[in-house]
Amino acid sequence: MQVFHSVKEMQHCARHLKLQGKNIALVPTMGALHKGHISLIRKARIDCDVLIVSIYINPTQFAHGEDYMSYPRHLEKDMAKAAGEKVDIVFAPTDKEMYPPGFTTSVDVGELSARLCGAARPGHFQGVCTVVTKLLNIVHPDFAYFGQKDAQQALIIKKIVQDLNMEAQIIVLPIIRDKNGLALSSRNKYLNKYERKAALVLYKSLQAARRLIDTGERKSEYIKEKMQELIQKEKLAKLEYISICRYNDLNELELIEKNTLIALAVQIGRARLIDNYLVENL
Ligand code: AMP
Numbered sequence: 613m614q615v616f617h618s619v620k621e622m623q624h625c626a627r628h629l630k631l632q633g634k635n636i637a638l639v640p641t642m643g644a645l646h647k648g649h650i651s652l653i654r655k656a657r658i659d660c661d662v663l664i665v666s667i668y669i670n671p672t673q674f675a676h677g678e679d680y681m682s683y684p685r686h687l688e689k690d691m692a693k694a695a696g697e698k699v700d701i702v703f704a705p706t707d708k709e710m711y712p713p714g715f716t717t718s719v720d721v722g723e724l725s726a727r728l729c730g731a732a733r734p735g736h737f738q739g740v741c742t743v744v745t746k747l748l749n750i751v752h753p754d755f756a757y758f759g760q761k762d763a764q765q766a767l768i769i770k771k772i773v774q775d776l777n778m779e780a781q782i783i784v785l786p787i788i789r790d791k792n793g794l795a796l797s798s799r800n801k802y803l804n805k806y807e808r809k810a811a812l813v814l815y816k817s818l819q820a821a822r823r824l825i826d827t828g829e830r831k832s833e834y835i836k837e838k839m840q841e842l843i844q845k846e847k848l849a850k851l852e853y854i855s856i857c858r859y860n861d862l863n864e865l866e867l868i869e870k871n872t873l874i875a876l877a878v879q880i881g882r883a884r885l886i887d888n889y890l891v892e893n894l
Pocket residue numbers: 640641642643647648649651652757758759760761762785786787788789795796797798
């Protein structure tokens with residue numbers, strides 16, 4: 613497995629691989645790899661000739677006062693995991709490589725980034741969009757893999773690729789959960805055992821919504837109320853938002869329809885957790 617810390621070296625290598633006619637897959641991550649990341653890596657491994665995993669904790673997507681400094685950093689462990697999954701290249705650039713002095717550009721998709729998580733995390737999606745655009749431009753992958761866990765992010769990245777005429781095909785893969793239903797996340801490391809139990813309320817509330825929809829309920833307001841009731845019962849949980857929106861423009865919906873996203877963010881202890889359920893069909 614090769615490891616690059618420099619943008620130039622990564623770019624040079626990717627260009628060379630392209631000239632050899634190789635299919636390239638990119639899996640962008642912030643490290644602290646768990647089974648959610650591994651599911652993306654495994655699918656990418658099957659799909660492509662050359663598998664590149666980027667590990668970069670992007671400072672520009674953390675707002676002031678968020679957990680940038682305490683975000684788990686396990687580069688050595690991550691590289692061992694990547695090697696175990698037969699990753700060909702780990703791209704782990706430094707901040708100076710990604711944002712050299714004088715860097716001023718930012719990528720903004722507009723409205724989509726102001727809703728849901730964007731409302732509580734101003735600047736977050738500009739940071740994400742900018743770093744993902746840079747990664748896609750450095751590597752020029754044929755395929756790039758993202759998790760449905762970050763549903764808004766996946767939608768926004770598809771939009772950048774479409775609007776900016778990028779060539780990568782964006783593949784979005786299902787949410788990986790632990791056996792109790794908690795969506796895997798690097799931020800779960802912040803939870804103590806009581807908080808971890810409390811964190812199950814995200815999945816439980818989504819399951820409750822799903823059951824209501826399965827039995828014919830269509831009114832978003834009612835479904836939100838039922839979800840809220842469940843979350844309020846959990847003392848350690850502080851609800852940030854519940855959104856029931858159309859999964860293309862993220863506009864709130866009064867009635868559930870095909871392709872509705874039910875998403876929520878909940879603060880539990882130090883961890884801001886998100887989860888979602890996509891109503892694909894009715
Ligand atoms: P992160 O390292 O948190 O930035 O995540 C890197 C990629 O892994 C993103 O595309 C995430 O959506 C995806 N991911 C994170 N957690 C999960 C999960 N539990 N299931 C599936 N994909 C995930």
